[in-house]
Amino acid sequence: MSNTLEPLILDLVEGVARAPRPYAEVIDAWRTSCPRLTVWEEAVERGLIAFRWQPDGALLIGATAAGRAALARAGRLAVAAN
Secondary structure, three states: OOOOOHHHHHHHHHHHHOOOEEHHHHHHHOOOOOOHHHHHHHHHHOOOEEEEEOOOOOEEEEEOHHHHHHHHHOOOOOOOOO
């Protein structure tokens, strides 16, 4: 994986680490990012973010324990599990 994408991957994880966010909100925030799908796919493949369906049918995106650990290793905001 390119080192140029690493900060973007961590940005994505950090964006959902404090609290799970609706899929539409997360994808909208990444609309202007050229490598959006590459970043998204890499974060999923590494197990840094996870999807959770809600009873009302909403899809939430949140950081996994591995995602929070990656943030901590990178010296980013350490976030407790929700």
